[in-house]
Amino acid sequence: MQHQQKSPWSWVPSLYFTQGIPYVIVMTVAVIMYKRLDISNTDIALYTSWLYLPWMIKPLWSPVVDLLKTKRWWIVTMQLLVGAGLAGVAFTIPMDGFFQYSLAFLWLLAFSSATHDIAADGFYMLALNDGDQSYFVGIRSTFYRIAMIAGQGLLVIAAGFFEEKTGNIPLAWSITFWGITGLFFLLFLYHQFILPKPDADRSVSGEKSRDLMKEFMVTFVSFFEKKGILAALLFLLLYRLGEAQLVKLASPFLLDPADAGGLGLSTGDVGWIYGTFGIGALMLGGITGGLAVSRKGLKYWLFPMAVAMNAPNLAFVYLSWVLPESVYLVGAAVVVEQFGYGFGFTAYVMFMIWFSEGSHKTAHYAICTGLMAAGMMFPGMISGYLQELAGYPLFFVWVVLCTIPGFIIIRYLKIAPDFGIKKKQI
Numbered sequence: 001m002q003h004q005q006k007s008p009w010s011w012v013p014s015l016y017f018t019q020g021i022p023y024v025i026v027m028t029v030a031v032i033m034y035k036r037l038d039i040s041n042t043d044i045a046l047y048t049s050w051l052y053l054p055w056m057i058k059p060l061w062s063p064v065v066d067l068l069k070t071k072r073w074w075i076v077t078m079q080l081l082v083g084a085g086l087a088g089v090a091f092t093i094p095m096d097g098f099f100q101y102s103l104a105f106l107w108l109l110a111f112s113s114a115t116h117d118i119a120a121d122g123f124y125m126l127a128l129n130d131g132d133q134s135y136f137v138g139i140r141s142t143f144y145r146i147a148m149i150a151g152q153g154l155l156v157i158a159a160g161f162f163e164e165k166t167g168n169i170p171l172a173w174s175i176t177f178w179g180i181t182g183l184f185f186l187l188f189l190y191h192q193f194i195l196p197k198p199d200a201d202r203s204v205s206g207e208k209s210r211d212l213m214k215e216f217m218v219t220f221v222s223f224f225e226k227k228g229i230l231a232a233l234l235f236l237l238l239y240r241l242g243e244a245q246l247v248k249l250a251s252p253f254l255l256d257p258a259d260a261g262g263l264g265l266s267t268g269d270v271g272w273i274y275g276t277f278g279i280g281a282l283m284l285g286g287i288t289g290g291l292a293v294s295r296k297g298l299k300y301w302l303f304p305m306a307v308a309m310n311a312p313n314l315a316f317v318y319l320s321w322v323l324p325e326s327v328y329l330v331g332a333a334v335v336v337e338q339f340g341y342g343f344g345f346t347a348y349v350m351f352m353i354w355f356s357e358g359s360h361k362t363a364h365y366a367i368c369t370g371l372m373a374a375g376m377m378f379p380g381m382i383s384g385y386l387q388e389l390a391g392y393p394l395f396f397v398w399v400v401l402c403t404i405p406g407f408i409i410i411r412y413l414k415i416a417p418d419f420g421i422k423k424k425q426i
Helices: 012-036 041-050 058-067 071-092 098-127 130-166 169-194 207-223 229-238 241-255 267-296 298-322 327-355 361-390 392-401 404-410
Strands: none
Touching: 012 041, 012 071, 012 098, 012 130, 012 169, 012 241, 012 267, 041 098, 041 241, 041 361, 058 098, 058 207, 058 361, 071 098, 071 169, 098 130, 130 169, 130 267, 207 361, 229 327, 229 361, 229 404, 241 267, 241 298, 241 327, 241 361, 241 392, 241 404, 267 298, 267 327, 298 327, 298 392, 298 404, 327 361, 361 392
């Protein structure tokens, strides 16, 4: 017997919007904020890249979410902790030693957000039947991307607005974070009352918990026994080697003044360029990539998609050498780069799906996502140091060179020619 029958429309969109907000704040907004607060590129890249760690090791502690409490309990509790983390960042920004204090709260944000991801995805499968799961998969993805726009776009634009109005950068960012804190607590309260309570959402105990841990170990080991594991690991870690470094320094490059080798854009400009038009191009590239793979298959598109993702990095080489003053030219370059990234990233996602095929598909895909985070974290950590050592022009040349290993490993991947092609309905 179900306790409550509630329309998925009442909670699926808001749940995945809520899921996207802390991720984009930790991964993108924090970089822009610290740049505006005069933290060095070396420290920004190193410490914000460390924040990938919860997503990297997420598959290792996902059994804990199954063993203790319900998925619903984990969701609302993690949303409360995310709200507390956001409030902590807002409170510490104006303080002396804000960098260390705010980073501590961002760590709370990151671990709570990664745990929320585990619980929300599990809850989605427990609270919906198979038909509704299929129907709402596109809707949940859409609202997750709307969260990307809200965070990387509107939130940054708001911070830029308060910077201009107050003339006080720490105060402007503190106000912005207090605003998102208020929104998050409203979402927490909403989900506390509106999320359904499916009977299947129960904690695992006793003999079942021992079986679950045993199954987890078997599943984890079996992933590394899969055929072609070495090539797959190299692909997962190296395909985005250049992009992992570029993404940490793109916003600092746009914000830095010309005498520091940057383009000298305002915070609001970066919000508009990267957070709205850039995200829009990223989404369009992803949709186009999905359509392309559904027609010709992953094997056919893998190399062209690698080219599409990496070749636009040359735009940053051009921008760093020429330093154009036209914001429209800069915006066009970012849109091209983001479209190419969205198109090329489709190949990465489809490869993870292909390599996860077989028994333990869901768990193996989760391990792939952990490796994906590792592929972003470790290169990102050193990117700021390399940029400050070499300057923006040579750093972006280095980024282009780092795309070469990804192209090399592609030839060693044995992918079925028909994988990804949409089957025609008879």
